Amino acid sequence: MANTIDGGVLSSINRGGAGTGSAGVGEDLRENFMTLLVTQLKNQDPLNPMENAEMTSQLAQINTVTGIESLNDTLSGITGQIDAGHTLQAAGLIGKGVLVPGDRLLVGEEGATTPFGIELGSSADQVNVSILDGSGQVVRRFELGAMSAGVESFVWDGTLDGGSLAPKGAYRLSVEALADGKQQSFQTLNYAQVIAISTSYKDGPRLDLGGINEPVKMSDIRQIL
The missing domain is CATH 2.60.40.4070 (Immunoglobulin-like)
Known part of the structure; x- marks a missing residue:
């Protein structure tokens, strides 16, 4: 409450489809990786096959990319919810x-x-x-x-x-x-x-x-x- 002196008183960040584009890039990476891996397995030297460690390393790399994309999508969703909350809070101040x-x-x-x-x-x-x-x-x-x-x-x-x-x-x-x-x-x-x-x-x-x-x-x- 105000004291009386009587004598000396989010934002809507336009993310326009960023998540969809990221998912599309990730899918392309996975498809390209699997195509290359299958081709590599088909054409490998029977006397010098690909080591398990090498294959595991490549699989780990593609899984890392997938995990980062999933994390980005999750963070994007959380940020959108925070922005909507800020807007709703601001609207409550009208008047x-x-x-x-x-x-x-x-x-x-x-x-x-x-x-x-x-x-x-x-x-x-x-x-x-x-x-x-x-x-x-x-x-x-x-x-x-x-x-x-x-x-x-x-x-x-x-x-x-x-x-x-x-x-x-x-x-x-x-x-x-x-x-x-x-x-x-x-x-x-x-x-x-x-x-x-x-x-x-x-x-x-x-x-x-x-x-x-x-x-x-x-x-x-x-x-x-």
Whole structure:
């Protein structure tokens, strides 16, 4: 659940028939091998027949090829199932609000604001948040005190430093996270709603956030609200 600040908030990889092609190559290899082996046995010197060890070695080689093909087919099937699972998981997020990397904060009617978040790489003994308007001017500042490493979400009450409601529009977050007076690593997070998914990317499904952010990966989601 978000904290309230009121005074100081897979991918469908196109494998297009790769398994079938691999199986076809393997079958050709096996047929060619057996043809060569039978021919070799028919034409061998009766006084110097093929050694059992030599035949066993050749059979082992073709079995190795067959085993590798079977393993590749199995891995391909497992990967396809994982991809389908990722897509299904992404589809379950449609209509939900999420926090993803970004610094955008929206103010609507009567001071209603979108949540935001901060992700700290390590704990900080003092975290300060500034809200900037479109011209880059600070319109509200908060001192949040100490925060632990991880993600924490907040909601701004929409009031400016002077006490009036912020005008409707887009604002930006600026964060300062200090530990022993030194700046700590952090990531600002903004709110967006998942409106659709796309499976056209090779590295996994992307979530369409309706223009608030560029389409993001599942791994970009820091919190589901």
